[in-house]
Amino acid sequence: MRSRYIHVRARHPLAAAGLLSLVAAASCTNGSHAPRPIAQPAPSVDRVQDADRAAACALAPAARVRAFRDMEARDAHASRKAARASALERWNPDGPASAADLPQAIGVARAIIRTCSTDEVIDLTRRLVALQTVAAIAPAPSNPEFQAMAQVLTREAAKAGLQFRDIGPGDAWEITLAGRGDARALSLITHGDVVPVNDPPSVIGRGVIPEGWTVPAFDAKVVDGRLYGRGTEDDKVPIAASLVVMREMRAAGILPDGEVTLAIGTAEEEAWEGMRRYAAQAKHARYTVSLDAGFPVVSAQSGFVAWGVRAPAGKLPTAGKRPVIRELQGGLFLTQVPDHAWMVIEPRGESVAALLSRAQACAAQELEARGRLPNQDRFRISVQEQAGATASAGVRIVVDGVSAHASVAAQGRNALWPLASMARRLDAAAGGARAVLDVIADAFDGDQHGERLGVAYEDPFMGRLLVAATRLRLAEGYATVEVNMRRPRGPSSEAFTETLQGAVRKLQERHGKELEQIPKIYVGSPYVVDATQPLVTTLLGVYRDVTGREGKAEPMNGGTYARLFEGAVDFGPGFPGAPYTGHGADEYVEVAALSKITEMVFEAAIRLTTASRDSGTGTAP
Template sequence: MFRKGCFYTSNGYFCGKLAQILENNNRWKCMKKLALSLPLVLTSLFPIYVNALTSEAESTADYAVKTYEAEMLDSLSSLVSYKTVSAEGLTPDTHPEFIGFKHELSQLSQKLGLDYSDHGYVILIGLGNSQKKLGVITHGDVQPANPQLWRGDPFVLDMTSKPGKLIGRGTEDDKGAIVTAMYAMKSIQDKGLKLDRRIELMVYLAEETDWDPLRTFLKNYTPADINITIDAEYPVVTAEKGWSKINFVIPPQELAPMEDKRARLVSFSGGVFSSQVPQQAVAEMSGVSGELQSALKTQGLRQQGMRYRFESDGDALTIFADGKAAHSSTPEDGVNAVTHLAELLSIHNWPRSQAALTQSFIHEMVGLGIYAEQFGEIAYKDNFMGAMTLAPTVIKHTKDGTEVVMNLRRPTGKTPELLDKQTLEALNNWQEKHQTQLTDIDTYWGTPMVMDDAPHLDTLLNVFSHFTGVKDPKPVAIGGSTNSKLFPNALSFGPTMPGVEYTGHTEDEFMTHEQFMLNLKMYTAAFIELAVEQ
C-alpha cells in the first residue's frame, strides 16, 4: 500500500528517494534486505510510524460500528435463518433454503448499494468498477446442527440466553463474516472514498462439502491478484494443513459361540460429519452382569470432560456417551466421545463381533491421543505448521458393515505416497493381529498450503496490531482448510481471535457481539488500506 510519495513496509512508511528505490527494485524483497542490513541508517534518516493507518481507514472503521451495529444484527439474524446445509441431489439452484438465502443476499446487496451477480454455486457481491480487484473469499453453506444439542433452534439467532454471545449456526462460520464484509463495503461507499481496486466478495455455497463446482467456476473467472479469506483466524494465516482422510469398513463377523453367556458388544457408533470431533457416541451390549455394569460406571467417572448415561433392561445395557464437539482441525478443543467410549469399553474383553472389532480398532490404533501416536509410523510434525492430527469423526452402521471415517490434517514434511504406505502397513498389521479383512479402504491426502510472500501480509498484520494492541504480531498456521488454497496471494484474516476456541463446527456455535464489531472495524480498515486510492 502507498501513501503519496511514500513506500509502506512492516516497519512503517519510508518517504522520498528511498521510496522510489524500493518501488523500482522488486520492492518487497528489496525492502527486507535493506531493512535488515541498514536498520540504523534507515531509522536515522526517515521517520517510522509503527501501526499507523490512514486517517480514512481509522475514521471509517469507527463510523461503520457507530452507524450499522443494529442493522448488522438484523442482517445476521436473517441469514442464519436459512438452513443452508447441503442435501444430496440438490444444488443451490434447486434447494429451497439456498434459494431463499440467495434472495436474501440479493435484497441486502440492493439495500446497501452493492452490485450482485448469481453464478449458481458462486455469488459475487461488489463495490467499484476497477479492473484491479481485492478478492474477499467466504462461504454461505453451513454444517448440520442437531437441535437436541442446542439451547434453542440452531437457525434462530439467539442474542439473549447468553448475554454478549450471538448463538446460531453460521454466526462464526461464515455468515457473520459475510455480513461484516458487506457493511464494511457499505461504510466505504458512504464516505465516498475513491477505490483503486474493486472490492469483490465471493460467497461460495458448497465449501463444507464439495469444492469441484468452485474449481469449475474458476476456469472461466479471473480472480483478484490479492485475496483475503475471512474463514479462519487472526492475525494472518499463511499456512494451512491439508484436509485428509482414512476411511474403511469393518465387515460383519462370524460371532463367537454363545454357550458361556458372556457379555457381548452388540453395536458401537458415533459422530455426525467428517469435520467435527463427535460429541456423542453410543454402545449397546447384551449379557451384562451387575458387576460389569458397576465397573463401567466407575471407569466412566474417571474420564475428565465426559458424561455417560446408562440405560439397562435386564442384562441388556446401552451406554450413551456425551463429550464436547469441536472442529476436527482443532481436536485439542474437543472431547471425542468415540475415542473415550472405546477406552471405557476396553476394561472388558468382548467376544468377537463387528462392534467389538470397531471398538478395538479405535482403542488400539487411536486411543485418546490426537496426533496419530498409535497409528503405525504415520505421525510427524512441521516446525511451523505443527503436528499432523487424527480424529475418528464418524462411526456408522451400513449394509456392508461398520464404516469408520477418520479426519486428518497434515502439514508439510511427508509425501502422500509415504503416508499411504505407512497407513496401509498399520492397517495390515492390525488386520493380521485380529485375523480380519477390512474393506473399502480409501485414503485422501490434501495438499498443505504455505503462502508467506503475499504482498498484503504486512498491511493485514498492521491492521490487526492497530485495533488489538498486539505488538509485532506474527503469521500463524492452522489445521483448517479453506478456499484460499484455490486463489493467488490468498491470506486468511479472521474472523476468530488467536487463542480463542473456534466454535464453527460445534453445537451452540457463536460469535461474541464484541468480536462481531471488532471484525467490522478491522475489515473496513483492511479494505481501505488495500483497495482505496491513497
C-alpha cells in the first residue's frame, strides 16, 4: 500500500510535535469502511499557546529558551509588533546576550519564570525540606543532613552552569552566576538550617508527623494550595527560587554587571559565628538583599535579647498539705512561642484521686476564664494520673497552645501562661518551680511588651518592645524560664542590660531572693538602614510592579543575616497580612505566594545587575 507523507517545516522545536495529531489523522484508510469523523471544536488560540508553553517547560534550559523565543516572536507577529518580532528572531540565545539583545533575553527569561518556575521551585524545595538540616543536632561540617544538602546544591548548580563553593568549611555555601568582570553586583542572603521539631532535637522519619503538627514535617507536600514542611518559609523556598532565577538568567545569556551570588548560611537558628566569619571575608557586593523576612522591604530590625531568670529547685518536701511540683517543662527553643508545656505534681495531705479531681476542676475553670479574654482561646488542658515507676504517683497536667515565631508572638497561644496559672489554682507548694511559674504568671501572662516587668519602651518607627517567655525547664538543680525579647531603637545595649538587672531586683522582692538572672544573657542592638537608598527604592518598585500594590520600607521584630552586611535589607518571602509560619507547627508557603516570590527575585536581580535598569528594559510589563 502506498503511504502518504506530510512534510512539516518546523518554525520552532515544538512545531513538529504539535502537528503529530494531524499526521495521524491523515493516515490512509479504506474510505468506504472509514467511520464518519466527528466534528470537534477548534481549540482556542490561547489554549494552544498555553499547551505549547507547558510543553516547552519540560525542555532542557537552553532548548527551552529557544522555544520561548520562537513563541514570543510568534505572539509579537500576531500582535502586529513587527519590531519586537524581528528583534527576537535576530537574537541568537547561544551565548551571552549583546546590549542590543538584552531586552529580548530578559523578556524571554521573564516569560519562562512566569510559566515554568512554580513547579520547579516546588520540586527543589521538596528535596531540600527532606533534608533535616537542624544545626542544633550537629553543626554543618559534621552533620550528614547538611552534607547531603550541599551535594544537592552542588549538582543543581553544576547543571545550571553555576559555581558552588563551601566556605569555611561549613560557615556558608556560595552559588555564583558569573558576570562582566570579577566584581560582585548582588548578593542574595539566605540560610539552609531549620529549627527543630522535637525536644531534644533529633532526626525523625521522613513521613513522621511531629507533636503539634498535622502533616509530616520533612515530607513536603502541596495541600489545598499550600506547600507544607519545615523550612518552607524559613528559608528553603527562597533558596530554591533564587537558584531557579540564576539558572534562567544564565540560560538566557543575561550577563549581569558583576557576579550574582546566593549565599546560604548554615547556623542562623543557632549561632551566627560562621556567617560572621563569612561576611567579614566575602567579596563586597554593590547590593546585598536578604530573603528571610517579608515584603515590601524591611529596612530595620529589632535588637535580639536572650534573657531569663532561675531559682534553685531544692529538695521536694515530704510533709505538708500543698501539692509539690516534681517535673516541669515547656517550649522547644528560645525563638518559638511554646505550644506545649507540662508539669507533674505530687499530692501532700490528700490522695492522688483527690488531687486529680481538683486539677480537673481547675482546668475547666482556667479554660473558661481564658475564653473570656481577648486572644486567649484555642488552649487545651489535659489532666491525668501518672503512675510512679521510679517515684510516687502524681498528676500530670499538659497544656497545648499554638506555636508561633517569637517575633510575632501575638499569633501564638503561649502554653506557659495557663500552666503557671494552674500551679496557682492548685496552690502548689513554695520552691524554685513555683517561684518561676509565679514569675510567668505575674510578669508575662497576657503582657507581651514588658509593662509588668518594668522594661517596656517604644520607638515611633519600630514600635514597641516585644517580650515572650518561651522555654521552661526544671533540670540541673534549677527551675528556669528563658525569655526572648525584640527591642526597637532607644536605650543602648548597656543601658537596657541595667534595666533588666533592675527587673530582677523587683522580681526578687516579690518572689524571693533566691531568684536570679540566668548566667548567660545577650542584649543586641537594633539595625536600621536608610530607607531612601537606591536599593530600597528599586525593590519597592519591583514589589509594586509585580503585585500591583504600593509599599514602603517597614521595620521587623526579628533579626536576619542582613545586619551582618553593610546597607543590606530584607526582601520577602512573607507577604503583608499573611501569618508568619516559620518556626511553628505546619509551616507552609502559599503556592501563589511562591510564584510571586520567584518572580520578584528575578525582577530584583535584573534591575539591580543589568544596565537595562536605566533604560526601562528591565521593567516588568
